[in-house]
Amino acid sequence: MRAFGSDTRLPTVAMVLDLLRERTQVSRIELAQATGLTRATMTNAVRKLIDLGFVHEVGTARSQRGTPRRLLELQPDACHMVGLQFDRFRGVAVIVDLAGGIVARRELPVLGERGPDEVVPELAAAVCEMIGASALAREAIRGIGIATYGPQDRDAGVLLTPQPTPEWQGYPLASAVAEATGLPVAIENDATAAGIGAQHLGAAPSNFAVVYMSGGIGGGLIIDGHPYRGATSNGLELGHISVDPAGAACGCGNRGCLDNVASPVAVAHLASRTPLAARLGLGTDPLEAFGLVGRAAADGDAEAAELIDASVLNLTAAAVTLVNLLDVGSVVLAGSAFTEFGDRYRDAVQDALDRSVFMRHVHSVNVELAGDLAHAAAVGAAMVVLRNLLEEPGLGDRPAPKR
Numbered sequence: 424m425r426a427f428g429s430d431t432r433l434p435t436v437a438m439v440l441d442l443l444r445e446r447t448q449v450s451r452i453e454l455a456q457a458t459g460l461t462r463a464t465m466t467n468a469v470r471k472l473i474d475l476g477f478v479h480e481v482g483t484a485r486s487q488r489g490t491p492r493r494l495l496e497l498q499p500d501a502c503h504m505v506g507l508q509f510d511r512f513r514g515v516a517v518i519v520d521l522a523g524g525i526v527a528r529r530e531l532p533v534l535g536e537r538g539p540d541e542v543v544p545e546l547a548a549a550v551c552e553m554i555g556a557s558a559l560a561r562e563a564i565r566g567i568g569i570a571t572y573g574p575q576d577r578d579a580g581v582l583l584t585p586q587p588t589p590e591w592q593g594y595p596l597a598s599a600v601a602e603a604t605g606l607p608v609a610i611e612n613d614a615t616a617a618g619i620g621a622q623h624l625g626a627a628p629s630n631f632a633v634v635y636m637s638g639g640i641g642g643g644l645i646i647d648g649h650p651y652r653g654a655t656s657n658g659l660e661l662g663h664i665s666v667d668p669a670g671a672a673c674g675c676g677n678r679g680c681l682d683n684v685a686s687p688v689a690v691a692h693l694a695s696r697t698p699l700a701a702r703l704g705l706g707t708d709p710l711e712a713f714g715l716v717g718r719a720a721a722d723g724d725a726e727a728a729e730l731i732d733a734s735v736l737n738l739t740a741a742a743v744t745l746v747n748l749l750d751v752g753s754v755v756l757a758g759s760a761f762t763e764f765g766d767r768y769r770d771a772v773q774d775a776l777d778r779s780v781f782m783r784h785v786h787s788v789n790v791e792l793a794g795d796l797a798h799a800a801a802v803g804a805a806m807v808v809l810r811n812l813l814e815e816p817g818l819g820d821r822p823a824p825k826r
């Protein structure tokens with residue numbers, strides 16, 4: 424097992440790379456000042472990035488003392504990663520460059536109620552098609568990051584849940600996709616990946632909690648720009664916070680879980696047992712049904728509004744608990760379920776935090792939607808591949824390529 428909290432150390436090279444993404448052109452001295460690293464450490468980190476081809480020197484600028492400083496610039500095209508996000512109801516794939524920019528995207532087949540023998544070859548084929556349709560050489564792709572649900576053994580790349588079929592329990596997802604595509608694969612909790620993605624898709628702050636909603640609800644935490652993963656990457660399970668200790672039993676073993684009263688799957692299930700099912704023509708896809716109920720609520724349907732209001736109320740209660748526990752400065756909402764009605768949830772969470780969070784007289788807590796709600800987790804998963812690459816021992820010790 425990974426040592427508790429060891430992942431919160433941001434490796435030097437990754438930290439320098441993050442700064443280079445933020446600033447167009449920057450000198451080593453400016454980087455050292457911004458990071459607090461010694462000039463020697465900075466010089467070493469920059470040399471590694473130049474050796475990898477990730478950074479180029481692009482000229483000089485005069486310092487205040489008049490001495491010339493070489494300027495550095497990120498080369499976004501030097502490295503590309505694939506990111507996938509998939510669950511039972513939605514799946515997307517992206518190719519991301521070194522700067523976190525999306526250069527290709529497509530939808531993926533969803534899990535539904537199917538087992539890995541059927542699904543994994545489809546995922547692999549979709550990834551290979553996406554790479555083939557892009558202008559990139561296959562060698563330009565450094566790996567695949569997969570954002571998906573838990574519980575999971577992130578280090579081993581294995582899913583630890585019998586959902587949606589028993590064959591997924593203990594299934595070696597990372598090695599199976601690696602074998603099918605010929606690329607290295609890492610897996611990541613989808614809410615954590617959404618937090619990493621949000622950093623690259625907008626002006627996400629360096630400390631924030633994530634509320635992630637696809638079919639179900641999850642949570643994530645970014646501390647000083649780096650994901651918090653707890654002991655086994657299975658923390659921040661917001662969907663399994665009990666909002667009603669006397670409520671219905673949940674498959675997780677707890678009672679009255681948020682997931683069972685606020686998630687799109689829960690809203691769709693509750694709606695299917697009311698006259699809304701016939702009135703709105705609800706089908707079997709819970710995210711589609713959630714969308715229909717949400718639109719009806721926005722159009723003034725009282726029965727639909729009651730379901731959405733209950734979802735919003737329960738989610739805001741969990742968000743207040745989350746902030747009371749963590750004392751974060753911001754909450755970022757991400758996930759495809761927020762695409763259409765994100766503003767309604769954001770406004771309600773903001774209002775609840777303003778009114779009732781414990782530390783509100785000390786500081787306000789800002790609630791915002793991630794830059795690309797439906798793709799944030801896939802982008803984050805792709806960036807996990809890059810972080811893994813940068814954490815490899817001996818990175819950049821190889822000779823610089825001849826130019």
Ligand SMILES: [Zn+2]
Nearest residue numbers: 663673675680
């Ligand atoms: Zn539960």
